[in-house]
Amino acid sequence: MADHAPTETFALRVQFDTEAQQKDASTLGMWIFLVTEIMFFGGLFAVYTVYRSWYPDVFAIASSSLNEIIGALNTGVLLLSSFTMVMAVRASQLGQQKMIVIFLILTLLFGGIFLGVKAYEWNQKFEEHHIPGQAAFHLDGVLPEGQGHAQLFFSIYFAMTGLHALHMVIGVGILLTLIVQARKGRFSASYYTPVDVAGLYWHFVDIIWIFLFPLLYLIDRHLVK
């Protein structure tokens, strides 16, 4: 062994026996990180569950004040971005250099649209005086003693959508890095781990939104006319 200089590549680092072993280790490591993310968001989902079970009526009214059509369309945009992301991973698996860049840029575009719509929705909340802690906070249809519970809903709304959007912003940074690397031809059919694990991250953030959308926008809409 001593007379052989170690030949290390991106696809096969010296500490791994085979490329497949290295790839499996990367995937497993990313999933373990995502499990910590499940627990991170899990705390907020627990808060949501407790307060919704305590104040179901106020939560239904507050939820119905959100525009569910915008929310549904934005969900569609995010699902589209997940589709283009998985297509970028597929292009890497096939070693199609140009297609990787194109699909990553499309993912960035859809992610950007989602964040833009989210910013518009948050701004609407400011205009409607639905910001928790605001002196002028008022939600129509809720008794004066229920206004505090309505503020709770919007606190949870901003905390959960805010943490989700923060993850999207980080995802945008990751995508920009990947686009630069992909343009330099860094990825090939034998090595595309960064695209692969970034894809896992992006889809995870998508799954969080898949739950946030019905839980925040669609509570008992039939009760509120």
Next chain:
Amino acid sequence: MSDPQENTHIDSVGTYVKILLALLVATGVTTAVARVDLGGFSVVVALGIASAKMVLVALFFMHIRHSTKLTRLVVLGGLLWLAILLLLTMTDFASRGILGVPGK
């Protein structure tokens, strides 16, 4: 050196398009059904559809159906801990006030 694509399962574009369409339809259904009075089942239906969407994204977009058993175990373990977090929290909050406080 073995062929790098030998151990990689590459799904067809058609598969991904079908999954995307299923996800978009499910989003439409969950939005529409929220206006229907299902009583206490509203939240069950909403979470059921969301869970189905999660399974589709995880199996196909996140390649769980091609992944190793160890990775699948880690994913299920994560969901198990989330279930413990939610269920044990609710055993407290949902049962408060069922029994009176002695001496009060």
